[in-house]
Structures are given as structure tokens and as C-alpha cells.
Amino acid sequence: MNSIPSLPIIEARNLTVRFGERTIFENVSFTIHRGDILVILGGSGCGKSTLLRTLTGLNQPTEGQVLIDGEDFTAAVGAERTRLLRKFGILFQSGGLFASMSLAENIALPLQTYTNLSENDIETMITLKLGSVGLDGFQEFLPSEISGGMKKRAGLARAMALDPEILFFDEPSAGLDPISSVSLDNLILNLNSALGTTMIVVTHELDSINKIAKRALMLDRDAQGIIAFGTLDEVKNNISNPRINHFFNRIAEE
């Protein structure tokens, strides 16, 4: 039987980002396949958040393209761009919830904005989405009335409101206690295996990397680009660059 190789769900092609004179990364190319969990690693300030923002269109690359399912997202405008954006869910570091709205209202917002669902259907979706992150029953709570870990999970429920094909996370476990952090990792793994959602996660928590990563991409500030990319084991066993070894063994650098 002939099998047609599937298109990468994301392809970064020669991405360069400069802010003024300063180059953050240059000529970065890689592909991500459907269903992958890719972690983006690297020291502080090497451009992890910038790369995530560039992949999601929050930051326009200075050069290069991002392709989504083979379509040029960087050049897309108007309805075409909106259609591609709907494939994404993004979990921001803070959880990204609107403080003055209940959890139900937070999740309802993207559904009211982007779908024609009736109020009844939206209610059902809210229950489903909150249920999928273990928060059914917390519909009427305000973000300030729940814990940090619950806020992250509620943010995830909102990011998933439109059933995105790709979920992006910027340091999801930042500020969480170890137990909440483990439960978020479990949730990421469960959603990935149950729904096949492609996950791109910026993190430098080693426990989390070891637990969730299928593939890893390591950026480096001095190299202004990728110093390792592959399966987690491939990246960990790449001893050609001492920075990688240092990262995984937590050896302080001067």
C-alpha cells in the first residue's frame, strides 16, 4: 500500500527575527508533525517566547515564513489569516483569563465571537471544556477565586474552546507548585493522546521536559539559532555542544 507522507502541520522556513539592530535568531528552519509534543528549550533571553510569538503570528518575522498545513501563514491576510489562526490555541504564562469575567464567560467569549453556536450549545461546550480540565462546577467562579494551577487549567480550557489543532504554551508550569505542575503535565499528555492535538511547549523545567517531550528544540543566544533538534533522547545525547550537556545536567555556566 502506498502511504502518502503527511505534510508537516507547522513548517518554519528560514525564520529570522531582528529587533532594530539586534538579531534574536537567524535562518531558523524546522518542521513539526501532527500529534507531536515539541518542547522549546534554552537559556533566558535566547528567544523562546519570540519564536512562539512568531509561530503564532503575534510577531512578524523579519525574514522567512511559517507554513501551517503547507499554507503560508506569514503572508496570509484577512479571512485567510483568521481561518489559519483558528487552528491555534495559546496558553499564556498568566493563563490569559479576563479577570472580571467568570470562567464560563471566559470560555464563552471565543465561542460567541467565532461560531454561530446557540446559547444552549455554548453552555454545553463550557461544561465539556471545563470538564476536560477537571473544573466542571467552577463555571461561576472568577479567576481571582481559584488557585494558580486551576487558573492555568481554566486558561487551557479557554485555549481549547474552538477545538484547536495546535496548542502553544509559554512556560505553563511557571509559578506553579510541583503538584499542580505535574497535574498540568498529565493534562497535556492526556489531551495529546486523546485528541491528537499538536503541542508546542516552551519550558525549562527538566522534570516536565522529561515527562512530556516527544521532540525537543534548543535555542541558543550566542548561536542566534537552533543548536539541537530531534527526539528528546537525540537532543540529550548530543554531546557535541557542551551547552546542551550543561542544560540537562544543570551545570552553571559563567
Ligand SMILES: Nc1ncnc2c1ncn2[C@@H]1O[C@H](COP(=O)(O)OP(=O)(O)OP(=O)(O)O)[C@@H](O)[C@H]1O
Ligand atoms: N518586541 C521586542 N522588542 C525588542 N526586543 C525584544 C522584543 N521581544 C523580545 N525582545 C528581546 O529579545 C530577546 C529574547 O527574548 P525572549 O522573550 O524571546 O526570550 P526567552 O528565551 O523567552 O527568555 P525567558 O526564558 O527569560 O522567557 C530578549 O533580549 C528580549 O529583550
Ligand SMILES: [Mg+2]
Ligand atoms: Mg520567555
